[in-house]
Amino acid sequence: MNVRVLIGSKKGAFVLESDGERRDWRVRGPLCEHWPLTHVAADLADGTIYATGGNAWFGPAVWKSNDGGTTWTHSSQGLAYPQGETPVQCAWVAHAAHGRLYVGVEPAGLFVSGDGGESFREVEGLRRHPSRPQWQPGGIGLVLHSIVSDPTDVRRLWVGISSVGVFYTEDGGETWSPRNSGTRCDFLPEGERYPEFGQCVHNLTLAPGCSDRLYQQNHCGMYRSDDGGASWRSIENGLPSSFGFPVAAHPRDADTLFFLPLNGDTKGRYPPDARVAVWRSRDGGAHWADSRAGLPQSGAYFGVMRQALATDALDPAGVYFGTSNGSVYASRDEGETWECIARDLPAISSVETMTAA
């Protein structure tokens, strides 16, 4: 078994490779001509790797590799709003499912490719939602950064948009509805903190083997939904902070998930007390335990961004995260112990995994 950890960074993609032991890692990169990349992810069905980004000179594009990251092509054909509208600035996130490639962009919108990333068309229903004129950009802009699909139903999708919230479709993208009930906006006046939309979702994931259980890291709390996002309840009790960016699910156990809380949105956004911990729950968020063995326990002032925490498919599952100062940490025992497997890379925006025989 071969494990690849796919890294998106400010200066291109990197691929970290190891065998099933996950002890020795080889680093390849920078790839994709040093483009600033927000996400690098694989279509696990066919092994294609996609990378999304926006280059200050050359605009947005989706990069694609069919040979494990050795050679790449790029395209933005159709990845555009109609003339006269604010142009697409950045391709932000890639999600392959059901033989399609979905791409979230800035300004927020969703595109889909049916030909493996060669060309795209907009999923127009999302921007036709009546709330669209009221969408306001968050700290990174008006960005659609999270896409989750139901592996059992091609019609069901959830997306996360910064400072706008979670939206859901069950008709393949024709119509969408907000899915933010129970998630709060601490930055709004008291009494107005649970609007229909306007929540600052940071990351979403679907629990394995489930079609309706979602986990969410929000700007204001960690949440779980058991009804496809129709309602959310806080699971942040026991965590050191309600703020962070990523969430990752275990590959097989729906009750096991990982967060990496940072100290707060106004406190520097680094690990609490500058001591790094990944927090794991084995019971769906009811209880939490910190994992620190092998992680820096002083002087750690980096951040970990919304796509930069991932698990692999092996048993026991590997867990990985990348930092804003270019380090990659890995656990091959489901978060019990950690080691640094790469350092001094560019600022890391995303970490994903793929395995191959």
Add this chain to the structure above:
Amino acid sequence: MRAPAVVRLPALLKALFPDSERVVKIEAETVEDVMNGLEARWPGMRDRLCDTTPAIRRHINVFVEGERARLDTRLEPGADVFILTAISGG
């Protein structure tokens, strides 16, 4: 017959389109024609140089006879067109 424009492309673009050439002659009366001519030769190249406003991308500079140009800038026969990447990044 109208002399084609002589268009010089930035090295970074060559990296994105390995089959392209650094200097290319294109029959064009405007910069827009140049962009469409590049797209016809190397599909996808226009998207790298222009957005859907439509306009030349903010950090791409096109110079015609020493002057910074726009898509609607008209070209004299045989005009020299330089496409350059502006200072950007960090």
